[in-house]
Each structure stands twice: as structure tokens, then as C-alpha cells.
Amino acid sequence: MTIVKTLIVDDEPAAIEGLRLRLDAFPHIQVIGEANSVAEAITLIHIQRPDLIFLDIEMPEQSGFELIRQLQPEHCPAIVFVTAFHQHAVKAFEVRALDYLLKPVKLERLAEAIARVSELTSNSADKAQLLSAVAEITKEQQAGNAGSSKERSAEDNAEAAEPQYCIERQKLVIQDGRNPIQLIPYQDIIWIDAAGDYMCVHTQAETYVMRARLKSLIDERLPDVFVRIHKSTVVNLTYIEKLQPLCNSEYNAVLLNQKVLKVSRTYAKALKQRLLG
Incomplete structure (x- = not known):
């Protein structure tokens, strides 16, 4: 198996250590260096010539x-971008960045990202697209910063504000390529x-259908207010009215609309802790 020389770039030592420990599960991934800043990373890249970089987006200086x-x-x-936020990584991912991971990094998602490495690492066309996309993002950020120091038109102000609002933090995006894109506010999802x-x-008003894995929704998209209560069900905590105990340490969760959902024994303890504090 080909060894993949890997560099980790993150300003948080704990994040680097956590990722390094997870990478131990992949023998062909050889971590050849760590960097806490862009300047350090550039130096290591020139010396070590890594094949793969796990790159934090939000760092203090650059x-x-x-x-x-x-x-x-x-x-x-x-x-592979590593970020606590969707809004930056998604733009580059759409133009074929290798992958992006949300912090804290889950081992299953890490394995998926690494599986993509051998498929796409040698594709210079994809890399050129990534660099082009990053250049555009950087220009948008610079334009937003410049706008804060001088008077701008209403249209420019709206454009500058756009990166500060992330749809995926506020709403669940449902799209399948055929039907109109649905944007469902998380607070409306029961x-x-x-x-x-x-x-x-x-x-309350409608049921929407989307193609996705439940685990990926929980790990990467749903806010913390959503809790798993069954292997096939997650619920918005704010809609639970009461828990009715059943046998075998299971419960029925009665929602505000009187819908009853089964809470399996596996998830009952964690649900009670979230509800009771």
C-alpha cells in the first residue's frame, strides 16, 4: 500500500493531537509534520513535500x-479541510476540493475522506479548480473587509454581509437535483x-423526503437540540412534552402535537440526561 505523507495544519494543539490519534488507525497515512500557522505550513510543505494536508480554515493570522x-x-x-463551520468549506468542496471534515472529527468520516485520497490526489485539474475557488473566496473576504471602512452601495453591503450568514446553520437544505430546493428552518423540524x-x-405542516444517512445528518448537519432516540429516529428536544415509561427501560416520547415516538433502551439514558440537565 502506498504511503501517503501527511501534514496537519491547525492552530489548536488539542485538535492536532486528536486528529493524529485518529490517523493512527490508517497505517498508510504517515504524519510527517504539524504546523500551527500558515507560515509554518509553507515552510514544511517546501521541505517535506506532503501528499496530503489536513487543513484548518479558521486560524488567527492567516x-x-x-x-x-x-x-x-x-x-x-x-x-482535506477541517473546520468547525460549513460556510467556508462548502464553497471549495463544490468545485472538487478533496473533502472537508467538521470538528470534532469523527472516525467514520475520516475514513471516508482518506478513501477519497487515492482517487483524487493526482488530479491536477481538480487542484487548479480548488485554487481558483479559493482565490474567489479570498477576494470576497477582502471586499467585505474593505467595505467596513468606506461607504458602499446597498447592493455591495448585501453582498458583504452574505458570507456572515450560513444557510446550513439556520436551515436544513433538501435537494435531489429534480425538485426545487427546500430550506427548512431547524426550529420547525419536529x-x-x-x-x-x-x-x-x-x-407541523408537512413531511419532506431527502436522500441521506441518518448518522451523517446527526454528525454533520443537525444542531445539538436534535437527539437520537432510536436507531432510525431523531427528535427535536423542544417538542417533547413528556416521557412515558415502558418495560425494559424503554419509553414513549409524547410530543407537543401528541405524536408518540418510541425511545429505545439504548438511547433512553442520554435522552433523560438532556431533558433533566
Whole structure:
């Protein structure tokens, strides 16, 4: 198996250590260095020539985008973004960045990202697209900063404000390429349950269907107010009216709309802790 020389770039030592420990599960991933800043990373890249970089986006002096902007496509390692936020990574991911991981990094998602490495690391066209996208993002950020120091038109102000609002933090985005994109406010979602390869997203007014894995929804998209109560069900805590005990340490969760959902023994303890504090 080909060894993948890997660099970790993050300003948080704990985040680096956590990722390094998870990478121990992948023998072909060889961590050759760690950097706490863009300047350190550039030096290591020139010396070590890594094949892969796990790159934090939010860093104090220069962002991860600034690092990528200084690279050339022919010398650009594969990039896996590591971020606590969706809004930056999604833009580059849409133009074929290798992958992005949300903090805290889950081992299963890490394995998926690493599986993509051998498929895409040598594709210079994809890297060129990534660099181009990062350049555009950087220009948007600079334009937003410049706008704070001088008077701008209403249209420019709206454009500058746009990066500060992240749809995926406020609403669940449902799209399948055929139907109109649905944007469902998280506070309107009562519960979500699995139906084969699809998820049924229930609100007071309607049920929406989306193709997704329940685990990926929980790990990467749903706010903390959503809690798993069954292997196939998550519920919005704010809609639970009461818990009715059953046998075998199981419960029925009665919702405000009087819908009753089964709480399996596996998830009952964690649910009670969240409700009772």
C-alpha cells in the first residue's frame, strides 16, 4: 500500500493531537509534520513535500485559504479541510476540493475522506479548480473587509454581509437535483426518521423526503437540540412534552402535537440526561 505523507495544519494543539490519534488507525497515512500557522505550513510543505494536508480554515493570522492561495496546482497536495463551520468549506468542496471534515472529527468520516485520497490526489485539474475557488473566496473576504471602512452601495453591503450568514446553520437544505430546493428552518423540524435510503423530515405542516444517512445528518448537519432516540429516529428536544415509561427501560416520547415516538433502551439514558440537565 502506498504511503501517503501527511501534514496537519491547525492552530489548536488539542485538535492536532486528536486528529493524529485518529490517523493512527490508517497505517498508510504517515504524519510527517504539524504546523500551527500558515507560515509554518509553507515552510514544511517546501521541505517535506506532503501528499496530503489536513487543513484548518479558521486560524488567527492567516486562514487556511491563504495557505492554499500560495500554492501552485502542480505542487499542491491533496487538501482535506477541517473546520468547525460549513460556510467556508462548502464553497471549495463544490468545485472538487478533496473533502472537508467538521470538528470534532469523527472516525467514520475520516475514513471516508482518506478513501477519497487515492482517487483524487493526482488530479491536477481538480487542484487548479480548488485554487481558483479559493482565490474567489479570498477576494470576497477582502471586499467585505474593505467595505467596513468606506461607504458602499446597498447592493455591495448585501453582498458583504452574505458570507456572515450560513444557510446550513439556520436551515436544513433538501435537494435531489429534480425538485426545487427546500430550506427548512431547524426550529420547525419536529422529528426525522429513516425510511430505507431516505429520511422523512417531519414539521407541523408537512413531511419532506431527502436522500441521506441518518448518522451523517446527526454528525454533520443537525444542531445539538436534535437527539437520537432510536436507531432510525431523531427528535427535536423542544417538542417533547413528556416521557412515558415502558418495560425494559424503554419509553414513549409524547410530543407537543401528541405524536408518540418510541425511545429505545439504548438511547433512553442520554435522552433523560438532556431533558433533566
